[in-house]
Amino acid sequence: MEIVVEETIQVRKRGVVTLPAELRKKYKIKEGDSFRVLDLDGLFVLTPMVPMVPELAREIETMRLEDGISIQEMIEGLREQRDRYYQEQHAGDGSG
Numbered sequence: 001m002e003i004v005v006e007e008t009i010q011v012r013k014r015g016v017v018t019l020p021a022e023l024r025k026k027y028k029i030k031e032g033d034s035f036r037v038l039d040l041d042g043l044f045v046l047t048p049m050v051p052m053v054p055e056l057a058r059e060i061e062t063m064r065l066e067d068g069i070s071i072q073e074m075i076e077g078l079r080e081q082r083d084r085y086y087q088e089q090h091a092g093d094g095s096g
Contacts, residue, residue: 007020019029027048034049064074 005020005023007023009017009019011017023029029048035046036049038045038047064071069077
């Protein structure tokens, strides 16, 4: 079972709260990291916000490798999709 860490923190100007160094180090929390605050009737729960772009990039790269698609093939496929989308969106409006 995980040891529960209990610390006292203080709210400063503009609502600034400093997390104890021990917790920042343990969870690799860096300046600029974002968290979601969940208010459970006065019990606050902080959960880290995972940046979507790096996570999506990892998923795309994993799928690309699993499917054996080169980066060049992926880029060409994206260009084809973009061209198709553009043609569908601008068909008959006289701009394309």
